[in-house]
Amino acid sequence: xxxxxxxxxxxxxxxxxxxxxxxxxxxxxxxxxxxxxxxxxxxxxxxxxxxxxxxxxxxxxxxxxxxxxxxxxxxxxxxxxxxxxxxxxxxxxxxxxxxxxxxxxxxxxxxxxxxxxxxxxxxxxxxxxxxxxxxxxxxxxxxxxxxxxxxxxxxxxxxxxxxxxxxxxxxxxxxxxxxxxxxxxxxxxxxxxxxxxxxxxxxxxxxxxxxxxxxxxxxxxxxxxxxxxxxxxxxxxxxxxxxxxxxxxxxxxxxxxxxxxxxxxxxxxxxxxxxxxxxxxxxxxxxxxxxxxxxxxxxxxxxxxxxxxxxxxxxxxxxxxxxxxxxxxxxxxxxxxxxxxxxxxxxxxxxxxxxxxxxxxxxxxxxxxxxxxxxxxxxxxxxxxxxxxxxxxxxxxxxxxxxxxxxxxxxxxxxxxxxxxxxxxxxxxxxxxxx
Amino acid sequence: xxxxxxxxxxxxxxxxxxxxxxxxxxxxxxxxxxxxxxxxxxxxxxxxxxxxxxxxxxxxxxxxxxxxxxxxxxxxxxxxxxxxxxxxxxxxxxxxxxxxxxxxxxxxxxxxxxxxxxxxxxxxxxxxxxxxxxxxxxxxxxxxxxxxxxxxxxxxxxxxxxxxxxxxxxxxxxxxxxxxxxxxxxxxxxxxxxxxxxxxxxxxxxxxxxxxxxxxxxxxxxxxxxxxxxxxxxxxxxxxxxxxxxxxxxxxxxxxxxxxxxxxxxxxxxxxxxxxxxxxxxxxxxxxxxxxxxxxxxxxxxxxx
Numbered sequence: 222x223x224x225x226x227x228x229x230x231x232x233x234x235x236x237x238x239x240x241x242x243x244x245x246x247x248x249x250x251x252x253x254x255x256x257x258x259x260x261x262x263x264x265x266x267x268x269x270x271x272x273x274x275x276x277x278x279x280x281x282x283x284x285x286x287x288x289x290x291x292x293x294x295x296x297x298x299x300x301x302x303x304x305x306x307x308x309x310x311x312x313x314x315x316x317x318x319x320x321x322x323x324x325x326x327x328x329x330x331x332x333x334x335x336x337x338x339x340x341x342x343x344x345x346x347x348x349x350x351x352x353x354x355x356x357x358x359x360x361x362x363x364x365x366x367x368x369x370x371x372x373x374x375x376x377x378x379x380x381x382x383x384x385x386x387x388x389x390x391x392x393x394x395x396x397x398x399x400x401x402x403x404x405x406x407x408x409x410x411x412x413x414x415x416x417x418x419x420x421x422x423x424x425x426x427x428x429x430x431x432x433x434x435x436x437x438x439x440x441x442x443x444x445x446x447x448x449x450x451x452x453x454x455x456x457x458x459x460x461x462x463x464x465x466x467x468x469x470x471x472x473x474x475x476x477x478x479x480x481x482x483x484x485x486x487x488x489x490x491x492x493x494x495x496x497x498x499x500x501x502x503x504x505x506x507x508x509x510x511x512x513x514x515x516x517x518x519x520x521x522x523x524x525x526x527x528x529x530x531x532x533x534x535x536x537x538x539x540x541x542x543x544x545x546x547x548x549x550x551x552x553x554x555x556x557x558x559x560x561x562x563x564x565x566x567x568x569x570x571x572x573x574x575x576x577x578x579x580x581x582x583x584x585x586x587x588x589x590x591x592x593x594x595x596x597x598x599x600x601x602x603x604x605x606x607x608x609x610x611x612x613x614x615x616x617x618x619x620x621x622x623x624x625x626x627x628x629x630x631x632x633x634x635x636x637x638x639x640x641x642x643x644x645x646x647x648x649x650x651x652x653x654x655x656x
Numbered sequence: 657x658x659x660x661x662x663x664x665x666x667x668x669x670x671x672x673x674x675x676x677x678x679x680x681x682x683x684x685x686x687x688x689x690x691x692x693x694x695x696x697x698x699x700x701x702x703x704x705x706x707x708x709x710x711x712x713x714x715x716x717x718x719x720x721x722x723x724x725x726x727x728x729x730x731x732x733x734x735x736x737x738x739x740x741x742x743x744x745x746x747x748x749x750x751x752x753x754x755x756x757x758x759x760x761x762x763x764x765x766x767x768x769x770x771x772x773x774x775x776x777x778x779x780x781x782x783x784x785x786x787x788x789x790x791x792x793x794x795x796x797x798x799x800x801x802x803x804x805x806x807x808x809x810x811x812x813x814x815x816x817x818x819x820x821x822x823x824x825x826x827x828x829x830x831x832x833x834x835x836x837x838x839x840x841x842x843x844x845x846x847x848x849x850x851x852x853x854x855x856x857x858x859x860x861x862x863x864x865x866x867x868x869x870x871x872x873x874x875x876x877x878x879x880x881x882x883x884x885x886x887x888x889x890x891x892x893x894x895x896x897x898x899x900x901x902x903x904x905x906x907x908x909x910x911x912x913x914x915x916x917x918x919x920x921x922x923x924x925x926x927x928x929x930x931x932x933x934x935x936x937x938x939x940x941x942x943x944x945x946x947x948x949x950x951x952x953x954x955x956x957x958x959x960x961x
Contacts, residue, residue, distance in 0.1 A: 295905070298925070299924040299925055302709055302710070302924055302925075302927055303709070303924055305709075305710060306709055306710065306711070306712050306929075324927070328708065328710030328711070328927070329710070330710065408813070416905070416907055416908075417904075417905060417906060417907030417908060417909070417910070418905060418907075467796075467816070468796075468816045468819055469796030469797065469816030469818075469819060471816070471818075471819040471907075471908050472796065472816060472818040472819060472904075472907070472908065477797075480797065481797055484797070484798075486797060619925055619926060619927070620925070620926040623921065623925065623926070627909060627910050630907060630908050630909035630910070631909045633819075633908075633909075634819065634820065634821060634908050634909045634911075636821070636909055
């Protein structure tokens with residue numbers, strides 16, 4: 222009896238250990254490879270289009286399986302960061318936001334591809350696109366999604382209020398908003414994405430740059446708490462108090478803004494390019510189809526006087542190969558394919574190309590005729606993108622951004638004055654920079 | 657001579673069973689060691705180092721630096737107070753409501769069986785689904801809360817509920833209560849069913865009214881069950897994370913950042929695994945103190961089942 226027990230327990234331990242060992246089997250060097258891709262749900266090609274791109278890639282690379290996982294933007298950073306602490310990492314290719322490149326480069330998460338770029342890429346992709354994936358002269362991925370926030374307005378509401386043209390300054394917008402409110406057309410004329418998330422920073426930078434301000438100076442020191450920063454934040458607070466801005470903006474991210482605007486409950490909105498097709502043309506998603514127009518992002522009178530014609534946030538992303546990937550070469554091939562001129566041209570319906578030569582001559586005509594949205598989005602993209610501002614490329618951006626989000630919300634909820642809130646956030650930035 | 661001096665090698669039956677038992681337990685103990693004890697020890701080690709998430713190996717030793725940094729930071733204490741508020745209010749209300757529901761079911765009104773079964777539903781809903789549901793209910797533009805209050809004439813127009821940090825915290829508490837009341841109700845209802853009817857009948861004969869019978873007979877006999885429910889729910893509520901992540905993401909203005917949410921921000925958003933580990937241990941310390949307080953207050957020898 223005793224012996225049987227002993228044998229039994231040894232057996233159980235052995236089974237357990239074999240099971241554990243089985244989980245850690247390594248991928249083979251040759252033969253079929255699996256590339257795991259982490260992407261985002263919100264903007265860019267639909268999953269169906271992505272699958273079609275993968276199918277094309279597989280035609281030339283039959284032994285590579287590509288598995289794409291989609292998460293929301295707000296989950297993407299933390300998902301990448303946690304995946305990177307294991308070897309081999311859970312993903313071979315990740316979609317990286319502009320603001321994370323400095324942090325990920327400092328942590329050596331991404332493959333340095335500087336020497337893998339060819340001349341065609343270097344000359345024909347927008348310089349502003351390379352700025353996204355390049356940190357301190359080294360390139361860590363292929364730019365893929367070139368986006369900025371655009372100014373949307375509901376033409377029908379404006380006409381009813383007696384306005385023929387959209388506002389060119391934020392002061393004008395407030396005046397028009399008051400009229401729209403008084404006439405009872407909508408209760409809160411503009412909706413913003415000011416939730417405690419990166420979305421709030423995007424709107425703040427848009428407004429701040431339109432006032433002639435900046436988040437940081439040339440040396441990387443925070444200056445968002447100077448007079449311009451305080452004035453900008455105070456304008457945000459005042460616009461909520463006067464009811465021109467929807468007070469629920471404090472809880473909104475971009476999708477909430479889209480919902481409110483698409484229901485006809487806002488006359489103005491600031492959002493990424495993806496909203497145009499959904500709000501202006503898609504009757505299943507929108508009650509205001511046919512009324513939606515885009516215009517150059519307004520600025521403040523002070524900014525205009527200082528020569529700022531328009532200002533908006535640059536929210537671009539790139540695809541990068543994970544440094545610890547078991548199949549870096551195959552992964553790089555897929556990233557190159559995904560961002561190639563040919564594929565970008567073909568699948569431009571929900572994602573405008575990063576290739577400058579796609580916006581010239583016949584290519585431009587073809588691009589504008591691609592789908593019902595592109596006649597409006599392509600010219601607007603060309604007009605607005607030069608005024609898009611990137612956020613600081615600092616390794617502590619995620620933490621600094623959180624401090625600034627807190628400051629914006631503290632001022633908007635009346636817990637601190639604009640000056641006090643921004644001063645506190647600037648102190649955090651200085652401390653982070655000194656670490 | 658010498659044969660007699662040597663003790664017998666054969667073990668007694670009891671000892672033999674213990675030894676065999678240990679052998680049989682070894683695999684599961686090994687599993688527990690690997691998935692529970694080792695990570696806890698590793699986390700403890702990490703908490704004494706300045707460990708980045710990107711490369712989670714202990715490097716720069718900082719001693720109690722991570723702990724001291726938090727104990728002297730305003731953000732930490734604000735999060736602790738918020739968490740205590742969340743815990744006290746949600747567990748307190750859950751206990752009152754849970755007890756009420758348990759008494760209602762115990763009285764067996766018509767349809768009590770249906771009531772008892774449907775009670776499981778909120779508890780069976782996963783927390784994330786529950787959070788997503790309440791987020792829609794609270795939505796400023798098309799939420800059910802606005803719809804109900806408007807049709808009752810309580811509000812004149814739709815309100816943005818989640819823009820005030822204090823309101824937001826209380827609404828998250830409501831969502832948590834809806835989810836967790838069934839747990840307490842079910843435990844207490846089971847305990848109520850175990851109280852002998854004779855006790856109450858005897859008290860009734862002696863002239864005790866319903867309230868006296870509840871206070872002097874049912875409540876003392878329910879104490880062990882209440883203790884179990886309280887300890888489990890307090891520990892759970894103190895570590896609340898998922899419902900907050902889904903409903904508010906800590907906003908507005910950090911108004912719903914509890915201590916677990918702060919740990920998440922510290923470890924995964926900011927990438928400071930070392931200080932995140934230290935925070936986890938601080939949470940454990942707080943939880944342990946609370947559990948000890950409960951046991952001291954409620955777990956008297958006469959309550960032992």
